[in-house]
Every structure is written in structure tokens, then in C-alpha cells.
Amino acid sequence: PEPGGSPRRLSQLSVADSGEYVCRADTGSVSREATVTVTVTSHDSSSYRLQSPIISIDPHSMAVAPGEDATFKCRVHDGARPINITWRMGPGQHLQDNVKISTNGSVISITGAHVGNQGAYHCVASNRFGVASSVVNLLVQGVPTVSVMPPGPVTVKEGKSLSLECLGRGEPRPLVRWSRLGSRQKVEHQTLLHMDSQAILQLLPAKPEHAGTYVCTAHSALGSAQARVDVSVETAQRHPGAPEVTAPPSVTVVAGDTATLHCTARGEPAPRIEWSKLRAPLPWQHRVVNGSLVIPRAAQQDSGQYICNASSPTGSAEVFVTLDVESKGVAGGSGCSWVRLAVSTVSFTPCCCSAPPPLLYAWDKVNGSLSARAIHRAGLLRINPVLPADAGTYRCFVTNRVGTAETFARVAVHGDAGDSGDSGSGPLTVRVTPGSIVQGVGSTAEFACIVSGDPRARLEWLKDGGAPHFSPSLTPPVGTQQTTMPPPYLGGERGAPQKPHCPVPPQKALPRALINIRTAMQTVLAGTAVELECLGLGEPRPHVTWSKVGGRIRPGVLVRAGTLTIERVERADAGQYRCTATNAVGAVQSHVILHVQATPQIAGQPEVKEVSVGSAAVLPCLASGFPVPDITWSKV
Template sequence: MCVLPQPPTITHQSPKDFIIDPRENIVIHCEAKGKPHPSFSWTRNGMHLDIDEDPKVLMKPRSGTLVLDISGGERAEEYEGVYQCSAHNELGTAVSNSIILRQSRSPLWSKERISPIIAQKGQSLILHCRPPAGLPPPIIFWMDNSKSNSIVCVSQALNGDLYFSNILPEDSRSDYICYARFPHTQTIQQKQPISVRVLDNKPVDEREPVFMVPSESVKLLKCNASSFPTPAISWVKHNSEIPSGRASFLNFSKTLRITDVSEADAGEYRCIANNHHGSVHHTIRVTVNAAPYWISAPRNLVLAPREMGIITCRAAGHPKPSIRWLMNGLPIESQDPSRSVEGDTLIFSEVQTGSSAVYQCNASNEYGYLLSNAFVNVLAEPPRVLTLPNTVYQVIMSKPALLECVTFGSPLPTITWFKDSMLEGNAYVFHENGTLEIHKSHPSNSGKYTCVARNSLGLSENHVYLEVKEPTRILRPPEYREVQRSRDVVFECKAKHDPSLVPTMTWLKDDGELPDDERFRVDSDSLTITDVTESDAGTYTCIINTTLDQDSASAQLTVVEQPGAPTDLELTDLVARSVQLTWTPGEEHNSRIKKFLIQYEDALHQSGVWHNLTEVPGTKTTAHLKLSPYVHYSFRVLALNNVGFSRPSMPSRQYRTSPAAPDENPTEVKGHGTEHNNLVITWKPLTPQQANGPGLQYKVMWRQQAIETYWTSVSVANVSKFVVSGTPTFVPYEVMVQALNDYGPGPKPGAVIGYSGEDFPSAAPGDVRVLLLNSTLAEVRWSPVPLESVRGRLQGYKVHYHRERSLHQHSSHYNKQSTEIFSPNKTSGKLPDLLPYSIYSLRVTAFNGRGEGPTSAAQRFETPEGVPSAPSFFKVSTFDLDSLMLEWGPPYERNGRLTGYTFKYQTVNSKNDLGLLEELDLPSNQSSFTLHNLPHSTRYKFYISARTQRGAGPMLTEEAVTVLDRGTINALLPPRVVTSSLAPPLHTNVTSLLPPVAPAFGNVSSSMSKDGALISWEYWGTKKLLYVEYIIDKSDEDWHKEKVNGSQFHVLKGLKKGLAYKVRVVARGHDDRAVHHSEELLVKVSAMVSPQVDIATQGWFIGLMSAIALLILILLIICFIKRNKGGKYPVKEKEDAHGDPEIQPMKEDDITFGEYSESDFDEDHKPLKGSRTPSSGTVKRDGSDDSLVDYGDSGDTEFNEDGSFIGQYSGRSDRDARHDSSEPPSPVNAMNSFV
């Protein structure tokens, strides 16, 4: 990489006024940079400093820093002077400031004898300090041996003198000491102590304030005034305001301090001192003289050959500084035509290669100077892009993006930005330094950017990339929580961020770190605090940080608990029936008290039991309580907030009220009868607090209304009822109950009306009639009973009815009783939910409060026919390749005479759309039906309902599918041997040989192994999801299910030993609805599974198989010999032997088991696999012996619903018995076909 030449630049130097500590080595700094690296030289007091002449003077390598070694005892004064450093290379010379090196000094106070000062009380006094001159000047302060002088009537002047506005006797002291602290040497010098004695032997005359010494500082304005009493000081500025941000008042406003003084602070400042005797003011004129300060310091300039440029040097001060230019540390020459000086500006034109130099600008006035270096470097360089190539900038969406393009070149290159094309418009800002700014970033701004730098010598380009990221946002911020102490609280903080950024979550409590406590648990999107305490209350802040942005949200946690118990209960205003209670509330614990509950204890009647008395709002702390006589009261108070009740307060002192007569009588007085000749009077007794005194009794009074004039009364105690016997039946009585005690009776009670007891009604409703409204609803009508027969208050009528039997001849009897109740003003009512075609019986009674009266005469009626219930069952099975058989059972409730069945069916396509509906009427005595000539592999939906003369009942539905072809039948048939059965055949046709469809299962079996229960099955239905489901036998739990993946067996593992399980195989649709299921198997798991034994390796099995093999060999030899002998007979005899197949003997070969194949049906006309010939030894061979129907009609081949065979290998079939008796076979189907 090519290194560009550069003139020197001073980078670090010592201060202009350099005060040194004489106890340490002197280090004068001077550092510079440049290309090539500059060399350094020094001047001292304007003369060249030869470093080599003094061995104590060293210069650091590759640096201009001087080290003056005075550790050997040399005096620092010998090196005092004005130093200046120069840094030089082939392009110019840079110079440092003139550094004045001086040794710090801290001289001692001169020895002096100070006479004690005597002053009169109330006079002003000045204690002079006069510190010695030091370098730098010392810091002055006054102290005594006990305290500082921080009192209003004492202040310190800028020159160090101590002022007393009016001296007091307590100011008498012998140890006023002035101290001078010299900061460079860290030493403190002190003046001789000054003794002050204050006399108090004359009265003090008060006087107006008088200024003692005005201040002359431009930064600190002092205002010292004397008077008695001490005056108050204030400040104003003439025609302007005192700068509030930079002005401060010190020492009881006696000092005005202005920081960062500028020329605007010049003017007149007025100090005003006043007391109640008057005021006086003093004006201080402030003139701001300023050393030079920069307005615009000169800056380095890089020019190409024949370019022009300027260097400006602008400084201000008071008085205005003068500007002097130097080049390479020397006065500038005026004869160079490419350079001109115009005051504070250097103008360059048509610069040439080799005219590089360092220029110095010196701005000075009487208060100081400024010196600054600026170089002019004349270069001819093509553009260079200094920004790293392929830099990736990432920015958050809607935020500004800054893409840098730092370049160098001479002449100065121009920068152009591209993204697919040149960028321009208001959406972009092109900064002078080459930076591209996008005001508001959008995802469309992402991509590759190219910056191109051009000048007259060439161009350079660089590629950078911008990625605009989604902002981080807290979607669910934490929310305010109010939680009880010892509970847990969770703050949620869920955020969304750009997927490419990795977020970090930080939680703060009150803007600080979370406590180091294991109760605080931070999860990915929440903060959990367990076992909350009061110290956990505060503000919790969730901060989501990424490398580009952050978002935060805060929530407050308030820890609450029940309020503290009230205290300081006090009773006042004690009278016979009331008292005033006051208390002090306890702590609210961050939840406002809503109310106070006042309770009392009656130590006389219920000691230890507290009763609620009254409640008052939470803003009150007093309550006026109404009391009852003859109670020993103690009170306590509980406070309630949102959390709950506080603990009870301590009980108040006991207050006893005096006894009195009762204030009230018992309530809820009633009179009623429990028998037909009595009256029971009841009431709610008074509480001990209502008794008002000892000896509580109840005076019970009664008389028959409108009959008796005088009251009959009796007094009772400790009861709440009284029974009056011998009363007439159900007559009105006036009843009263009055309370009385040892101090008198209660108020006069009011009378209530009660009735004596009722008796059963004596008459039954008459003229009972039944009107049939329909087959399930009847209306009953009756005549009301006479009022005199009610013997009480009539409450209504009851109709008792029951179904005796159905009118169907095979119906059984029913005894279930039903009752309908009707109001007393009704003389008719309806009996709902009757069963049609039935005989009913009913009776009607009247009833009152005592019970029911006699029943009316029984009325029998018959309900008309209704529609029947659904058929008891409905199933569909295949009949042939193009046929389906339907079977059903009669309805459980015929509700009339069956007139037939309505049968409907329609096709269903793969989208579950229904085809044209076909309808058939079938007779009532038919229970099966076969559909022929149906298309192969077609799905059907069937409907069937029973009919009476009143119409059709509800339908049963079923679905089935016709099989695809004969090969499908062969594949579906299970390979098992069929045997004869003694059970009569249900339906003997080919349907019994074919598996059911819609879909169905067959050959479901189970076996136990060491791995579990092996369940196997065969499935002939359409494609469904198969599950093996199981449940513990006789349990109420849900079925467990395990999915089967395409096989026809499944192992159930994990079954518990010693239990029995119900198992079934279920076919489910995609909606998880069960379409079909197999019959349930009962699988028993033994408590201990015995080890499996391989039977093939057992000795007895091998011996048995050997014997059987030998026997078979002997039989084959015998058969071979007989066959050879049997071949020699005439053809005529052979034909005669085959003339009647019905009596043809069965050969031994017919017993052999052959393979089941399609040829068994079409070619050889052999029996079905597993079938046997009749025991009579004959085989029927007529014109239909090649049809499957004959075999389907055989009783030997009966199937269960799941397609399995019924029967064992023993016994004769019914068909054998029929052949023996020579009876013709009965027809099987009532209808073979229907076209």
C-alpha cells in the first residue's frame, strides 16, 4: 500500500504556564506525527537548545519530549525559562506553544507580633491575612480550634481578609488563624493566631448599613456591609438580568459568582444592603478583558497542483487580538506569487508540487496568545475508498440509515451512490464526507449499494450492504399487580423481534438490578417472584435488547395484606340504651380500608361468642351503638380491605345495661292443626338479648273467630309451641303470643288467624268421563266434590291411571301406576304420553292438607292405534356378486296391527352424494328380502320402517357395498373346515358362505404370548382407520385404543396380570366416528405366564408323528392293492353302479381335503372346502349340482354374523336326518328373487 507524504502536526504538548514541583524530574511534552516521521528540536529563551551539551537533559526516542533529571540534587531554578519545540520533516516544520517553565514556591509568613484586638459589641471589624506571594497563588481560609466561620455576620474577602458586619461577645476568641494552602507542593502555611476581645459595657446603637470594602473581581463580586442588626444582601444588574444559569450567590448572598464569563457579562452590578433602619447600595462596574480564544482555528489543507485554497485563522478577545502568520516556524515571506496574506486569511492559488509547508497562526493581546499549526499538503492522488469493502450495515425499520464512503484523493473526489441506478431525490441526503443518509428505512431499501469516488486522476468504487430489520416491540407488557404477602406473582413480557437478531431480556427493579435472591426467577418471557414480601414492592421494568434496538415496559407491584388490627378502643357517652365507641385504625398495608365491623360479646348469656352488631365506613373511627337491656357488653372492631378482615382488636372494657320489660313480642306466630281435633300455636322465641331481663315467659292466647268472645290464655316458658286439643275440624281461630319477664309484660301483641286441623275428604268426584284426543293423549272430566265433604282446604284433584295391557294378542300385562295432579278449580285434565293400542284404567280423588279422600269408580278406556316403533334390528349381508340380503325384526312396540314394512334404498357415491330413492312395500309377515342384479362395487344406503293403519314409524338405516368380482369372494373367504351342525339353519343360501360387507370383521381371535395379547382378525370392508380398543372388564373407564398400521394382527402390551379385558376391533372414519366394530372378546391375562414349550422338540410328539406316518404308509399300500383288483369288472357293471347318484357309495378319496379354488365351482363340481357328504353315503347329482345354491342351502354351512362357521366335527346335520326319513326338504326363502 502506498504511503502518502504528510507535513508534521503537533499532537501533544505541555501547558503554556508550566509550574513544576522541584522535588521531581521535569518532563516537557512534545509529540507530533507526519509522513515521514518528523525529527524534533528545542529552543530555550529563544536560543537553540543543544541536548548533547547537558547530560541531565534527555529526549525520548521518536518523540520530542524532554526529560530533565534533577534527582542528583540539581536545582530546578537552573532550568527555568521559555521552551519551544519544533517538529520537522521534508514537507515542513510545526512548532509548539512557548512553554514558560517555573518552579512552584510556597514561602513562609514573615515573623510578626500581633497585638490583641479589642472591639466594642456591634462594631464592624476586619482581620487582615496578608499571605506571602506564592507560585501559584495560595488558597486562603480561616479557622479556629473549634469551628469554621459559617455565620451570617462573618465573611471572607477575595484577598483573604475576614470581615465582621457587627461583632458580638461570642466572637471573642484568641485563636483566629489564617491559612494559606499551596496546591502544587501540597503544603499549608499559617499566620500567627489573632486574639479578639469584644466589650459589652456600652449600649449598642443600631445604624444603617455601610459598605466596608468594594470588590474589584470580574468573576467573584463581594459586597461586605456593616450595621446592627446584620443587613440582608441582594444583587441587581443595571439594564439587564443577572445570568440565572451561570450566576450563584455564596456566603449569605455576600458574594456573587459568575461562571464562564463572556463579554455580555460586562456592565454595572448593584449590591443592596438593608435592615429595618434603612438600605444602602454600592455599584460595581465590571469590564470583561479576555485573552484570545478561537472562533475558527486554522485547518489542514490538501491541494492538488494548480488548485487554489484558503486557510483562515479567526480569534476573539478583549482587546481584539492581532494575527501574525509564520511558515515552518519562521516569519512568512511575501514574495511568493502563489500565496498572499489578507489579515486572518492565507490565500493559495496555482500551487505547485513541492510547495507543501506548515503554517502557524499566532493570535495575541496583552492577556495572552494562541498558536495553532495547519499544513498545506500539495498532492496529486487518484481517489481511494477507505471504507472496508462489503461492509454490512444493519438498521431498524423507520430509523435513519448512514452508509459511509470515506475517501481520499487529490483533487478532492466527488462521491456518487448507486443501487441498481444512481440514487437521487428527497429520500436521500448526500453528506460532504461521502456518507449516504436514508431518512426513514424501509425493507425495500435493503440490498447492495455502490459508492463511486471520482477526480481528474481516476475513480474508485466500493460495495456495501444494507439490511433493514423489523423493530423490537413488546407485544404483551407487564401489567400492574396487586398481590398478597407470601403469595407468588408473575410479570409477563412477550416481545416480537426480527428473526435474524438474538434478543436478550433484562429485568430491573426501581431502575436497578434485581435483588440477588432465589425467589426471583427469570424465564424466557416472564419474571416470577415467589413468597412475596413487602420489600418486593416497586416498579419492575422489562427490557428487550438486540444489537440494534431495544424496547422496555414497566409495571408496578403493590404488596398488600389484611389491615392491622384497630387499637385504643374507648367507650364514651354511656347511657341506658346506647354508647359511643371510638378506635384507632391499624396499618392499611397498601389496600384502603373499606369498612369496620363492630362485634359484641354478651358475657351474661353467651360468654365467648361474638356477634356482629353493625358496620361503619372505612373513613370513620367512631360509632354510636344502640344497646339492649340486661346485657353485659364487650366490643371489638375488625377492619376490612380488598384482601380481607384484620385480626380483631383487643376487647373494650365491659359495659352492663340494666334489666327492663321486653320491648317486643315473638314473631312468626302461626296456628295450624296436625290432627282433625287440635290447634298447634307456634312462634319464634326471643333471644337472650331480646328478653331484656330474667324470667322470660310467653303468654299464649286464642279464641274461635266469630264464635267466642273471651280469650283463653296460658303462660309457658322455654318452648316455642303450644297445642290446643278438642277443637272442631278446620275452623278459624284468633291467636296471640305476648312476651313477659320479671320486670313486666311486653307490648300488646297483634292477633293472627289460624285454622284447626283438617280431616280426609269424605266424598269422591263423580261423573268421571274419558275423552280420547289421539292415540297418546286423553282428557278426563269429573264433577267437583261438595265443599262440606272437603273437611279442610281443598288443594286439588289427583287422577291415578295405569296401562293394563296392550290390545296386541301377545302383549303382557303392565302394572306401572301414574298420577296427574290438577288444581282445585279444575274439573278436567289431560293424560299425556299414553301408549297406543292399549287398555287403561283410571280413578279420581280429591285431596286436602290431610290427604286424599275416597276414589271414584274405575274407568277403563282403550287408546286407538298409533304408528309402530322402529324394527327391532336391521342388517345387510351379501347374497351373490350382484345381490344383497336384508334382514329385520318386528318392532318392540307395534302400537296396532302391522300392515307391512316400507323399504327404501339409494346409491351413495364417493363424495357421499345420494342417488335416486327407490321404495318398496313389503308384507307384515316378511322378515328378509334379497336385491338382485345390482352393479358391482356399489355402495347403498337402506331405510326400513314398520306400518300400521295410522302410518309408518321411525326408520332404521344401514349401508352396504356389493363385492367387486368372484376373485374378491375367493380372497375374502376364510380357509376353515365346515362341519355339520345340529342347530337349525337361519337362512340357507350362499349368503352364509360370503363375508358380510358394510364393512365387517371375521375370525377375530386372541392368544397370549410373553410379549402380550396377540389379537388377529380379518377385515372385508372399505378402507378405514382400524383400531384395537380394550378396557378392563366390568369397569367404567373409557376404552383405550391403539392404531393399527395396515396389518391384520396387533399385540397389546402392558396388560396387567390377573385381570380380564374386553377387546374389540373398530373401523373409524376420518372424523373418528366408529363405522363398524367386531364383537367383543374377553381376554384373560394369567397371573403368571408359563414358559412356552416348543412342541416340535418334545419326544412324545416325535414318536406320535412317526407312528402316524407308518400307519399312512400301510394304508396307501392296501389302497393300491385294492385298486388293482377293482379294475377288472365289466363296463356294464360300472355304468349300473353310477346310474343313481343318490345311492352311490362314498369313496375314501372323497374324504380328503383339497385346496379351495375357483375350479371347485366351475369344473370338478366338488363340495366346498371343509364340507362333508351326508352320512347316508349318497351324493345328489342332478342338473343343478354345479350351482352354489345347493351348497348354500345346506345346513352344514351355517355362518355367524361375522362369517365364522357354527358347529363341530361331531353329530349329524338336520339334512341327514331329513334324508333318513325321506321327507322332502322345505323351502328356505319365501322369495328367491325380486325383479
């Protein structure tokens, strides 16, 4: 050894002797050290010689108060020597001046931590066989801070829009909310994004009463902070030539029909009309004709708020029009199932029209008036007792906001309720069993008409809208008359007029499933609540169930009485949900897509790679979130 040196000899080396050896010289006032790395390879295995580093960071995470110190050590557990260790922070951040790294690179120290030190610290270990990376998070907890954009004071013209954005920072993450100075009432028109500690106040449009001082408060368990913005509203000056725009506030159409949203504007010079849709693009097949927005073959996803904007060199004005697209085939094609004939008492089964509520039912008698003995409630008409004067054609008329539908039934009265006859038998009654029947094409349908009370009664069958295509077979039992034939038929006088304006389906009908939302897609913020309601319509009343397409509804999601409720939406809840309505006739389904908005998350950390000069370097970065996040790169 050289003068002043201290040799170190290791005999009969083993793999366990591999590691880093430190020689430290200390004079009492000055200390110096040097390191040497010893790698001992196994004779019977080559895997160790080709092994990339295996590392971890101790501690795994740390939370400190402002001004406190923090230290992390990157430990190397295995890997071929030599191993190079470096530290860096996440994208967009760099190591602050109060951060120190030890000589061998394994220890990083933060002295007097502040908010700028908060974030993720990456330890990157590399050798000639590969690279390993480990991440640790440092939280600097303290009283929250708050900032407002624009900072104010702010002046806005009457009728224009104004947005004030408030952002809170700190750990733990603060809750942010707007309030108005001197008012105890809750400020409306504010959007709270709790996950981002953000609150957006929107004045749409600005009015003179909106003027005042608005306060944004950020609150956490460690304290609170406030920022104020003074808002003044300039009263709009009316110019003689400024545009004046008018349009109906709402338009309702049936799916598949053409939706026309009218808009007119006056002014000098003549204003220009432009259309847009709130928070969504205009339907791709739209066109503008003489200032009116025309949407052919409107679908339910076209529902929403549309904006008609009229502008000219003297100013501009706008108006909102709400378009509501209802499900197709509920008006004008709805079915009413009925017809029951009896003497002494007559009761019609309900006039059943499947359509979006509210429904308004009305009854009248064609070429006559309803009897004082007729009672109608919604779709049910009851006459008690029935007299010969009650014979005729009755109409059920149904109206909703989409349109109208009507159907007819004919009543024929046989015999005299007050005539007991010479036979001494009771009043004449007619009964058909079963009341309805559903059969496939080519099969056989059989039902019976039973007459009792008067043996002199003559029985005949008529087909609604025409004559039967075969002769019915009569098999009358004692005291009754019975016949069988294929449906549908109505009992009554031959040749009487019949005007069916509404198809007559069987009493049992295929169910319908209606999801009670405006569009086929629903977008919510992660952490908030969402409720999806499904209405099952049909006879018999259908049973409604919910399922998730391509997955399962997670535990904790409440499904009750056709309503699916998620109290706190998670990112995993996103997807397509199916509502199924089932009864004895069959099943139908309706779908809705749930989008969950969430802050971006980096799913795959960029790798550290060594490449040769002139070759290509590919660094992947995978991020998730909704809407789909934009990925940008920067060099630290």
C-alpha cells in the first residue's frame, strides 16, 4: 500500500460478498470517502451476470409540514454491477435548490420543504443489462391557497356572459365554493369540481343585479383561504339597428320526423343568423333554411338546447330553443284493445294507448251523445244499465303533447232488458271466452260465444271490417249457444258501419322499455351521484331489470323499482347499461351509455432507455381519463 493507505483484502469470495464498499477518512474536522463496487459471479449460473437492477425506496411515502426535512433512500437489492443511480421528478417538475443527492446517488434529502417540493420522486437505477425505476410521493401539508381567474375587478356588459374560475391548492385537497358578499343565499350557476378543487361561476347572461363582490373560499382540515372579485355590469345601450331575435322556447317532435326550429331576427342592417347546440356539435345532417334549423329524421340523441344567434355590425342577440325528441310510434299508431257486448250492463275494457305521459282521454258517441248512465274514467267507459238507445259507435280520443290517436267500438243491443219472455228465463247475456288469443300464422285458434237467458236468441258472428272466411261450427250446450272460430271478430248487427282508426292488438301486449333521460348517453363527474330510471310499459305489467353490457354491476349500486342509483360514481362504472322489460308475452331492451369524467391518470410510466447515436428512441406514455386526455412531452 501507499503511505497513509489502509489495504482491504477479501479472501475466498462468495456471491454474498458482492456490494458497495466505502473507505472513509476522518480528521475530526474534515471527512472524505470513496467507494468501490465488488461483483462476485457464480460459476454455475449465468443469470446473475445478465440481471438488471432490483430496487426499492425507503420510506414508501412521506407527508411533512412546510419547513420540515424529508429524506428518501433508494436501496439496490440485486443486479449486475456497476449500477448507476439517478433521481428525477415527474413531468413538468424539476428538483428544487433545497434538494441534495448523496455522492453515490442513493440518498435524496429535502431541507426545509415547501409546496414546490411536493410531487413524485423517481429513483432510476441502470446497468448494462437494463433499467429499473421506483416512485415515492412527498406531500407538503399546510393551509390551502386560492387563486381566481380573472383576478378582478371585472366589468361585463349587460347580456354578455362571464365566467369566474377559482382554483384551490394544498394538501389535504381543499373544497372550493363561491359565495356573494353580504348575501346569505346560495350562489346559483356555479359548477363544483371537487376532484380538482375547482369552482366555476357563470353569469349567463349578465344582468345589473349580478353586480357585487364575489368570494371564493378554499377550506380543508388545516385551514381556509379566500379570494375576492369585484364584478360590475354595464347597462347595455340599445342601438336602433341592433338585432332582435325571436324563436319558440321549445319544440317537440316524434323520432324519425323532421324537426324544424324557427328563428326570426330584425335589425338594420339585416342580421345574420347562425345556429349552434349547447355543449355538443350540431347534428351532421342539419341544414339552415331561411334562418330556421332543419333536422331530418330526428333521433333522441338530437334532444337538447339549441342557440339561435343573430349578429350584425351594430350588435348581436341570441335565444335558446329546447328540442325534445320523443320515441316514435306512440301517437297515431297506438293501439286500443277492447269490445265486450252484454245486455243490462255493459263494460268496455280500457282504451290502452302507449305513449309518453301525460295522456288525456276523452269519450264521445258518434252521431249522438253519451247517456247520463255512462261513466268514464281515463280509458274505461262503463254503461249501467244498457238500453236499446245505447246502441251505436263510440270513440276513444287520446291526446298528448306529441299528437293524437283515436279508436272506435260499436255496441249492438239485442233483446229487451225489461222483457222476461214467456219462458220465464232471465235477461239475455252474451259472453266470449277466452277474451283474447295470440296464435302464429298457420295454427288453429278456437274460442266460444256463450249466450244464456233467452232460448229464442239467434247467434251470429261478424268479422270486424269484413265477413268470416269460413262457416263457424255450433255446439250449443243445454241452456246456452256456443260457437268457435278464428279471431278477431266482433258481436253485433250484420252490416253495421265500422271505422277502425286505431289497430286492435290482443289484450296481452309486448312490453316497452323507456329510459327516462334526454339522450342515449349520460356524462357525469367521478365522485358525484347518478340515477337512471327505466319505465316498463305493457300488459301484463312488465318486470324491469338492469344489467351492464360486458360486465357486472358492482356491489353498492342500488337497483330498485326500475331505478338504478349510483351514490358515488367511480371510473369503473363507465360503460353501457341495459334495461330489460319482461312479461308473459316477451322481453324488450333499451340501452344507455354512461361516461365518467375523471382527471387524467398516467397508466404506464415512460421508460428510461439507452440508445446508440443515430438510432431511434421510442418512449411510450399511456394515460387514461375522460374526456380522452391530451399527452404532451417536455424535457426536464
